[in-house]
Amino acid sequence: xxxxxxxxxxxxxxxxxxxxxxxxxFVMMEQYVMALFLLIAFFIPLFMIVYERRKYGKRAKEAxx
Numbered sequence: 001x002x003x004x005x006x007x008x009x010x011x012x013x014x015x016x017x018x019x020x021x022x023x024x025x026f027v028m029m030e031q032y033v034m035a036l037f038l039l040i041a042f043f044i045p046l047f048m049i050v051y052e053r054r055k056y057g058k059r060a061k062e063a064x065x
Contacts, residue, residue, distance in 0.1 A: 012049075 019042050026035035 019038065023035050023038050023042070026032070026038065
């Protein structure tokens with residue numbers, strides 16, 4: 001993975017960690033609706049990443065003999 005890929009991966013990790021921190025903080029402040037909203041909103045990009053990874057991962061495996 002090149003420099004751009006490493007930077008993108010670092011940004012993704014930082015986003016996930018901060019999002020999880022916010023969810024925990026909302027639960028601790030008893031703001032369950034906001035925590036649930038963030039959790040549901042978190043799954044949308046997560047499923048997109050998993051879908052793209054599976055889609056392009058299969059192509060890379062099929063291309064190699």
